[in-house]
Amino acid sequence: MNLSDIKRVIIGEPFPNSAEIHERLDKVRALAVFASDPISSNAYATEAIMGILVLLGSGALQMTMTLAIGVALLVVMVIFSYIQTILHYPDGGGAYTVAKDNLGTLPSLIAAGALLTDYVLTVSVSVSAGVRAVTSAFPETNDYRVMMALGAIAIITWLNLRGVRESGTIFAFPTYAFVAGVLVVVVIGLVRHFGLLGVAPLPEHGFEVEAALTPVSQVMYIWLLLRAFSAGCTALTGIEAISNGIQAFKPPESKNAAKTMVAMGFMAMSLFLGISFLSTHLGLIPNEENSVLSQMAGAIVGRGHFLYYWVQFSTMLILFLAANTGFQDFPRLSSFLAKDDFLPRWLQNRGDRLVYSWGIVLLASIASLIVIVFRADEIAMLPLYALGVMLSFTLSQAGMVRLWGKVGRLAKGESAFTGVTTIHHENGWWWKRAVNFTGSLVTGVVFVILVATKFIEGAWIIVLAIPALVLLFHTINRHYNHVAEGLRTHNLKVTDLQSAADVVLVPIADIHRGSLRAIKFARRLSSNIRVITVVTGEKQREHILSRWERFPEVTAGADLVFIEYVYRDILDPLISYIEQVNNEEYPDDMVMVVVPEFIPESPVAGILHNQTARLLHLRLRQYEDIIIIQVPHHL
């Protein structure tokens, strides 16, 4: 069983190129697939708000609901703004595409860098939160969080390398299971809270109300409220996913996508507001070892109840599914960037199963690293999260504003500079532009708030990472342009192509079957053959010379060059000699070096042999005008 067989077993049989056809999704399944990320935010978004408010004292937790409403309003606005993009870019209008078309290269790279950071965090945060759903239910597993998170990433990576179909009905299950489970718990909670149907009322507040509010200054109070609001903005992550995947919908694609987006927003926000309301009224307090969602479900139905386990288990599943969306988005965006020469080209290579294997592996590696560094604590990661997505919202909608401007000029009969996209006349451009302008402005302001309030807690990492990524994109792009220039055939004359000089150098260690075979081959290339060998004494010289003279049919006419050397590293004198021939005797041409190389039967047997030929090969590779000819000798 060789390596290739092992790969088959793990990854599966390769797919032919023609297999790349997307199965279209109906709205019910599309909702499940695309909504997993934003809906799964409910596992931590409320808790993130409460985690900041509690710094003001447990009494301040009463503010949770107000801030949740603020976040929900922001979501509604972003969704309406994005619907414009969806309707205008039926082929998929991610922030990178929209910014590239309408704002230019730099903004598009900023959007891409921002999104990439967020996709990585989607994986780290979702997996860590998924693991916490398990450790909240079974506290004895708490010590193994990092291991469990890394294991989950490994499994998701493996599934993606095999090629997960986004369309599978199986993917609908976690989303609806989570929505149904949480919804039932929330409804029971509300019924009990308002004392309807004569059921038992909810338990008392968990915290001491007398410890109400820590006295702080007005400025500090507003600052903490802003921080809490920023923390809640993690609920917005994943909303933009639909705009990339419009082609996955059944026709009419754009309309269906837009409707699904509205349904998704409604669903996600109902749960968010429900959870926030009940958490506040139950007087829950954030606790690292028991998530707020787990506390809430426990308080309403009891920790041993079937529904409690249902909520925890479906939370884990939907979070892993959300992590999976990172595995769809990151490799896809990387491949776009690679196609435009902003990332290494191998990121656009599809593997045996037609997935962007290297993008998947790269994402898994970075996400695992983050999980390790943050000890799988998603609450600690949240300050880094949502910044990227907010910046990409801002840029993408700013691009739309620009686009509507062009449409407007076209409507007025002016000549509109169209850039790369074709502009069609469209009714109502004016109000659409206003919607996008508002969206861009508000998300821009929120982005600034996010950066400011989360900066010390970790946002600085993202503030550094995004420009660093943009710089990387530019450097890579410059390199590829430079290479393309070097490989150009435009105006190329054949005489421009360097020729090989009429000399062959054959470095050997001894005269044996392998080196004789190489010398014999060298005769084919030139009549000027120099066999070079390093000797440390007269005895060695005579030994080689006597063997040399035994094979006149092979050696006649060739020169035997002895290099005297008093040290043991024979590579240096060989390289110096070759360099000298190359630079001084034939400065304009390429020089041929025939390397007789003994190839052992197996890598293990290779350990038993001096790797001189290998090392010589490696060092000669650095010269741009040396042709290395490897004449193998096996047994």
Added chain:
Amino acid sequence: MNLSDIKRVIIGEPFPNSAEIHERLDKVRALAVFASDPISSNAYATEAIMGILVLLGSGALQMTMTLAIGVALLVVMVIFSYIQTILHYPDGGGAYTVAKDNLGTLPSLIAAGALLTDYVLTVSVSVSAGVRAVTSAFPETNDYRVMMALGAIAIITWLNLRGVRESGTIFAFPTYAFVAGVLVVVVIGLVRHFGLLGVAPLPEHGFEVEAALTPVSQVMYIWLLLRAFSAGCTALTGIEAISNGIQAFKPPESKNAAKTMVAMGFMAMSLFLGISFLSTHLGLIPNEENSVLSQMAGAIVGRGHFLYYWVQFSTMLILFLAANTGFQDFPRLSSFLAKDDFLPRWLQNRGDRLVYSWGIVLLASIASLIVIVFRADEIAMLPLYALGVMLSFTLSQAGMVRLWGKVGRLAKGESAFTGVTTIHHENGWWWKRAVNFTGSLVTGVVFVILVATKFIEGAWIIVLAIPALVLLFHTINRHYNHVAEGLRTHNLKVTDLQSAADVVLVPIADIHRGSLRAIKFARRLSSNIRVITVVTGEKQREHILSRWERFPEVTAGADLVFIEYVYRDILDPLISYIEQVNNEEYPDDMVMVVVPEFIPESPVAGILHNQTARLLHLRLRQYEDIIIIQVPHHL
């Protein structure tokens, strides 16, 4: 500053081959150098005996002195037996050489394997014991033993890679410092013990005498005494070192070496018996955190006393020096074995500083591994130790018995089968033979006792390791013989050497400056040129064809072969095609493959490029009749 410069700073400037002249040692310095290993055993040998006796109850510790005398007698016998070898092999007569000359290959390999295991353990045990000299004096450093031991190995390795001169006067210091320090302490101890000169008597027994003896059966009692004796045999390690290094002495070499050996034995055994006597009478009890030597010095002169620190510090130094002898012996013996084709040949390559660099690195790696596995606890390693050296004593002396037999037959006028060595007439061969016979017999019996008593505690590792090593030596030897056979030029006809077929294959991905340069070069090799490229669709085919036709001066007469392929891994179809040409069209000849390879400016830039040419190269290397011609293309 490149890699080579860094190497210069760390290792130093290279020495020319001619620098390899040993500075001869006078007896005082020779004693210091060669005696460090056996003398340093005093740091743990007594403790090893007591560690077993204490299992019988603290009262049994009284037996320590008796067993120490037994060990000392064994040492005396081995020394007298070895002196015969020294006088007979003035060029150096290690067990491997003596066994090879007189007993044959298999016994010599067993001796070599046994010695190699022991040399590795010399390093691990000595370094660990040296670290314990420090941690006994400063208990707060006890948590860092493993780190300290690994650090010590690293420093000794570095010194050896730079090329330590065995002859340095500086090496005499630790040995004499240790001998002097321990001797003074022992003398003070004896004076106080016997109440001479009116000094204060030694403190009372540390243990409770009433807890005297655990009642055990007679058999168990004898068994434990044998175990304790075996444990004490670690005092014998390193005795054989002089027999390898006779050429380092001033003339008359053999005589001086023999005298030095006697002096060494006397010195080592005086200390051993002195320490054993006092440890017994002081009633010391082995304790992992405070070595017996440290306890003894502490009890006699007081833990804060200058002499106490002197003993501890010189103990550490002599143990590190003893570890250093492992770094002299292991690479030397490895190089002998490599020269005889029983170990990889690179073990006989001398590095820039004329030392066996790879042997040094190999030893350091294995010794470090053992230190890690045994948590730098030398007492736990001792059951593995001394077995190898005892087996090599047995074999080496058995070889001498055989040798004296030949000398005897020569004396009687019979024709003596001389084997590889020249036999001279020598007087007194009869009693010399008796000495060696007794030596061989006794060490043989002790070896069996060692294996039996230490088997469960760890000797089984050595019992497995030695045959495994012998098997390895044989396998390596067979491989080299096989290769030598394949490279033989005896009766070689030039027509036996495979020729290259009149066809050149040029795999390319696109037509650009780099691939055109390769095709142009290919024209030089043959008129039958096939440029092969994998295409996945009509568009790609047309693109390549149109560019192909733009350069008729390069492409005219060459065939352009398109391989249609529906998967993305383009290596497979290329290799299949090349394989097919090689096997079916030209089964008897070598086939030339010209690989145009883009060489990026730096390894970092290499990350940005598909490594297809590299991978193709690696896979083609496995074919024994494919000549790979690499035409580089730089920018």
